[in-house]
Amino acid sequence: MAPLICMITGCTSGFGEAFVHDALSRGDKVIATGRKSETRLVHLKEAGASILELDVTASPAELDAKVKEAIAIYGHIDVLVNNAGYVQTGLIEATTQEKLMEQLDVNLFGPINMTKALLPHLRERKTGTIIFIGSLFSWYGRPNVGPYAISKHALAGFAETLNLEVSQFGIKVLHFDVGHFRTPVLAQAKSRVALKDIDDYAPMINVIAAISPSMHENQPGDPRLGIARMVDMIKGEGMAEGKEIPWRVPIGTDAVEIIKERCEETLRLIEQWKEFSRSTDFPGPKQGFWAEEEKKKASLAKQ
Template identity: 45%
Template sequence: MSSLVWLITGCSSGFGEQFVRSILARGDKIIATSRKLEKLKHLEQAGAAVLQLDVTDSQENLRNTIAKAISIYGRVDVLVNNAAYIAIGTWEDLEYEDFLAQFETNVFGTIKVTRALLPHLRDRRTGTIVCIGSRSGWSGDPGVGAYSGTKFALEGIVESLWRETTPLGIKTLLIEPGRFRTKLLSAENLKATVSAIPDYADMSRTLMGHLASEDQAQQGDPVKHVEIVLDLVRQEGVACDKAIPFRLPLGVDSFDDIKAKCEETLELLKEWEAVIRSTNYEDKNQ
């Protein structure tokens, strides 16, 4: 495959930073973006083009930013919607504004950046859009409802995008990572609200302790995650001579949790099939 031009959101750390390093190692071109340009200096020194991009910016400003990105190399072949964070707190402890901010970054940011680039990909009848979902898009864990909600939302809107744009030559990948050793759970990235409500206090303290102990102790290796995504886009390595799926979980915990959810759903459908299928209008003339 010839050299590709990648545009990645959220490159200051974690998966985003690793995408930049792995892409450069394969000889592709990369436009690394972040809300704060100074956090990308080390990646610029490594050979990446860098651009300030805040996914919560207005649609008009993001169109202008994407136009700048396209002008750097004359095209963008691959977009990776990676920017995200986790808001921790129960339904009652998080304010409406907390939910809104979570969706503004994790969902509406993905929508706006993708919409800004889509005309370019559509005109060229080629390109790949990668969206980073989560195992949390399959399982709504207590205290993580806002984050899970954003990842559930991505499952639906990105699948719709895939169906809309596949006939136009645009590929879409939804990656569903489990727990990987990034900085997603770091104090810098995690926005946590400890419950002030006695009924939730024990659960909240337990969750906070679990997240603190899990930070930098997750099983998943982000380098392996990123290398697999690059293989999928470039159709090489583990993806050589394989049909590329739209949706792919990555990580042992993602596999186990999604498998359990599917089995649970199939069992429910089997047990309640007669009730579920009993809701049609009855033809009283027969």
């Protein structure tokens, strides 16, 4: 395979930095982006990456210009890795609208606008791959992680819809539901807690506060191995060689276990409530579009 040209957001630490090193080690070319690039990305430039200052919360017009600047570096881009993000903690009732929007601007609208800026280039070339770093929190929620979970649930919906729209142009979409990996993300989240004094939640917050210190730097996932598996899928090599690549896959043992449990729970729920849920249609056979959909489902079931 010819070397890929990869544009990666959020490269100042964590997964972004690991992505850069893994791609370079495989002979690919990398455009590493982040804020304050000349100071925070200089080590990646020394490692062989091109660097570009970029804030994913910039306006769509500014991002369009940045993507054009990135394309000019090597002449084209094969892979966009939407990695930039952070964890905004806080109880739903206690999180301000301002803090919630800040979370969505980085974790959701940033990837959306970066993707839209690059899509015309990928459509013209009829090839390319768009990566989304999702989270197991797009499958379930936990107290005090609402803003982050909201952003990741929405990102998964965007990625699925995008995949259905752009696969016709030879563009691949990959969404990784990432578990807990030993990156700085939890340490960085400490400075982003958005709480007001609501006494009723004190017992819950006390439990969370007691657990939180033992989580950071004890996460089960090795970032280097997690990134290696993701790049295997992007390139169709290593542990992904010869396999049909799905648009969405969990990364990490805890992600596999939690998502499997959630799927099994959902199947049990559907089975228990299916007659209740099915009791809401108009009488008689389905018509028009809906009839055709029923035929397709019946045909697939026979295969």
